[in-house]
Amino acid sequence: MTIRLYDTATREVRDFVPLHEGRAGLYVCGLTVQSEPHVGHVRSAVNFDVLQRWLRHRDYEVTFIRNITDIDDKILAKSAEQGRPWYNLAYAMKIELDKAYAALNVAPPTYEPAATGHIPEMIVLIERLIDRGHAYPAEDGSGDVYFDVRSWPSYGELTHQGVDDMEPAADADPRGKRDPRDFALWKGRKDSEPETASWPSPWGRGRPGWHIECSAMAGKYLGEAFDIHGGGVDLRFPHHENEQAQSRAAGGAFASYWMHNAWITTAGEKMSKSLGNTLSIPSVLQRVSGAELRFYMVAAHYRSHVEFSFEALDEAAAGYQRIVSFLDRAGASTGSTGSAGELPESFAAAMDDDLGTPAAVAVLYDTVREGNRQLAAGEDVTAAAGAVSAMLDVLGVHPADPAWAGVGASGAEERLTTAVDALVAGLLEERTQARADKDWARADAIRDRIKAAGIEVTDTPDGPTWSVN
Numbered sequence: 001m002t003i004r005l006y007d008t009a010t011r012e013v014r015d016f017v018p019l020h021e022g023r024a025g026l027y028v029c030g031l032t033v034q035s036e037p038h039v040g041h042v043r044s045a046v047n048f049d050v051l052q053r054w055l056r057h058r059d060y061e062v063t064f065i066r067n068i069t070d071i072d073d074k075i076l077a078k079s080a081e082q083g084r085p086w087y088n089l090a091y092a093m094k095i096e097l098d099k100a101y102a103a104l105n106v107a108p109p110t111y112e113p114a115a116t117g118h119i120p121e122m123i124v125l126i127e128r129l130i131d132r133g134h135a136y137p138a139e140d141g142s143g144d145v146y147f148d149v150r151s152w153p154s155y156g157e158l159t160h161q162g163v164d165d166m167e168p169a170a171d172a173d174p175r176g177k178r179d180p181r182d183f184a185l186w187k188g189r190k191d192s193e194p195e196t197a198s199w200p201s202p203w204g205r206g207r208p209g210w211h212i213e214c215s216a217m218a219g220k221y222l223g224e225a226f227d228i229h230g231g232g233v234d235l236r237f238p239h240h241e242n243e244q245a246q247s248r249a250a251g252g253a254f255a256s257y258w259m260h261n262a263w264i265t266t267a268g269e270k271m272s273k274s275l276g277n278t279l280s281i282p283s284v285l286q287r288v289s290g291a292e293l294r295f296y297m298v299a300a301h302y303r304s305h306v307e308f309s310f311e312a313l314d315e316a317a318a319g320y321q322r323i324v325s326f327l328d329r330a331g332a333s334t335g336s337t338g339s340a341g342e343l344p345e346s347f348a349a350a351m352d353d354d355l356g357t358p359a360a361v362a363v364l365y366d367t368v369r370e371g372n373r374q375l376a377a378g379e380d381v382t383a384a385a386g387a388v389s390a391m392l393d394v395l396g397v398h399p400a401d402p403a404w405a406g407v408g409a410s411g412a413e414e415r416l417t418t419a420v421d422a423l424v425a426g427l428l429e430e431r432t433q434a435r436a437d438k439d440w441a442r443a444d445a446i447r448d449r450i451k452a453a454g455i456e457v458t459d460t461p462d463g464p465t466w467s468v469n
Contacts, residue, residue, distance in 0.1 A: 003054070004354055005228070005257055005354055006259065008158065008260050016227075019226065019227055022060060022061060024061070024227050025062075026063065028065070028229075028230040029231035029235055029240075030045075030068050030112065032069040032075065033089075034072075034074045034093060036280050037096060037097050037280070040279075041097075042106070042281065043297055045106045046106060046294055046396075047261040047297070047298075047355075048230050048261070050298055050357065050395060050396065051228075051259070054355065054394060065109055065111055065218065067217050070091075070116050071116050075089060085194070087196065100281040102403070105290065107396075115208065115213040118213070119208065121216040121217070123201050125212060125216050126186055128250045134147060134249040136148060143188020144206075145184070145185045146185060148178060149182055150179055156241065158241045158258065159236050159241050163181060166181050167181075183209065186203055186206050212246065214239075215247045218247075225252060225256070226254075227256050227257060228257045228259055229255035230259040231261075232263070233260040233261065262303050262306070265306065279308065287314075288317045289404075290404065291399060291404055292316065295316055295319070295397045296313050298395050298396070299361045301354075301357060302355055320397065322368065323365075334385065340389040341390055342386065343394070344391070346359075346363045347387075360395070361395075363391070364388065364392070367388050368384075371384035427450055428450075431443050
């Protein structure tokens, strides 16, 4: 079956036909590294990680570019508030972002370009737009350069808007603009800004506007025409609209498909720092594991808004643990290492249909239920366990994935370990007393009970110790 994807530009689900057979070029807008990442931030990365995993499963050679915005107004404002260099803030938050991605098993992209590393490419692109009559330097001496939206008749085609229906752009001083909707390609340096946050250009020292960054980086690593551009739904306008306009005005075809993931909301509003309803990744991982949080995210369709609640998160975590429990029991029954088997056709059909993860997860649960029935009946569960492993691999949540080895235990796991430790300690105390009373039968029975639970007891001069087999 052909992969079908919802294209924001055409507002329909379309067959995925790549520009080059067997290859897929994917560009996703990454984060602006101004603060610690929260659950809402990382949803996009998780969703598009599932996309690239599925494309690879379908034998596409994927070039996946996800950028980092490491210079912008917010970074400068926050660094000034904190009394630290802007580049130090950006670097520190990039480290936190990498930790969050690792904690959720988000595979690294083919390359992750940073905006500050591509200033020359942005200047070349701006010069091309000026030469083609689609951009102009401000006449007020500010050093700003603007895109002339009325020079591009197709402006607004991505979001299906007319220019006159749009709000004025708010990314620069309107005094230098021909039209209030024109947006900044280059921002001249202000005296209030640090010298290090500016670069030389034909229009004076300054820094790039937000939108030109992605056009330049996508063009450098994927070419002037590529397959899929992705990002959060909030980026459709103005960011992606402006990207497409300036890239096509410069002579490139740009993206063939546009994909946008929906928000994770709290109380019906987008999760954001400004609303004060953020949930940082480290704090959430005190409650559930990274695999459980990722499973919660992938179980919802990428285009569906998710109203976050800890109750729903706990429910997803419990469901995931039932899946893990089945694999453990199946492994004990068959002696299997949990390697992937054949992927169910119904799961593949769901994934081919615009990454239909809710239907795919339903297939996963059905397979686990059937596997549990087979276990209870004493039947061979090799095929069911292999299918479950294959589905978990695609979703990036297989418990045996080496990626989870470097992730610390969650708060839930730590509490479970503490509880088990207390229970085993109590049994060991009973065994010690039985041995002291020379009740060898009772001591051996307690040891066998502990061993049956998969726990090995070792007697040492300092007393018994235990470990999980």
